Amino acid sequence: MTEDTEDPATTGSGQRAVLGGLALAGACIGGIVWATASPPALSPTALSDAQQVAPVLMATESNTDAPVKANVTENTEGGVDFIVRFSDIPEINHCLRTFRTDPENARTTFKDWARAHPDFADFSLKKANYSGELVLTWDPMGEDLERQDIVEKQEDLQAMDTVKYADPDFTATVHGADQ
Numbered sequence: 139m140t141e142d143t144e145d146p147a148t149t150g151s152g153q154r155a156v157l158g159g160l161a162l163a164g165a166c167i168g169g170i171v172w173a174t175a176s177p178p179a180l181s182p183t184a185l186s187d188a189q190q191v192a193p194v195l196m197a198t199e200s201n202t203d204a205p206v207k208a209n210v211t212e213n214t215e216g217g218v219d220f221i222v223r224f225s226d227i228p229e230i231n232h233c234l235r236t237f238r239t240d241p242e243n244a245r246t247t248f249k250d251w252a253r254a255h256p257d258f259a260d261f262s263l264k265k266a267n268y269s270g271e272l273v274l275t276w277d278p279m280g281e282d283l284e285r286q287d288i289v290e291k292q293e294d295l296q297a298m299d300t301v302k303y304a305d306p307d308f309t310a311t312v313h314g315a316d317q
Contacts, residue, residue, distance in 0.1 A: 217277030218288055219264060219307035225300050227251075230272065237266035248272070257298065273307065 224230045229251040237244040245263045252258035264273040276291060288306050295304035 217262075217275040218283055218291075220261075220274050220276055220292070220295065220304050221267075221271050221307055222274050222295065222304045223271045223302040225302055227300060233263060233272060234266050234270060237263075241265075257294070 229247055233244040233248050236247075244266065248261075248263040252261055258274075260278045261274040261276050264275045266272055281287070292304055292306060295301050
């Protein structure tokens with residue numbers, strides 16, 4: 139028995155390797171040509187969009203020296219907002235489904251459910267997100283909330299079997315020298 143030897147350049151795997159190398163070289167050259175080409179002209183629509191964004195950019199550029207600080211979103215009535223995702227609970231699912239069309243019904247349903255679950259006694263339903271999360275306001279009456287209180291409440295919520303996750307609603311705000 140004799141073995142046939144084939145030239146790898148003429149076989150399928152050799153041809154694929156050569157073609158792959160050429161494609162890679164072409165992509166690199168095309169990237170260089172594309173990177174050095176002049177940018178396309180802006181359409182009137184794109185220009186109007188840019189003009190709308192420019193004042194916002196200019197306004198934020200003036201505060202570049204001010205530190206950006208994360209704050210917990212607080213309601214004007216008091217309390218701290220938490221973004222909470224629950225496991226499959228019929229009452230919570232009802233709140234998620236009905237909040238957009240009947241927010242008061244959803245809030246009442248949540249309030250009734252919270253009465254039966256003491257861990258949520260200090261929570262109220264603020265809104266329901268399309269992603270299946272509830273935004274709950276935690277407002278323990280008569281307490282000044284410190285960051286450590288918020289972290290402890292988050293840990294308590296996340297330890298529950300019925301809660302998939304719970305995060306305080308942190309937002310970034312710019313603080314100037316006068317604040």
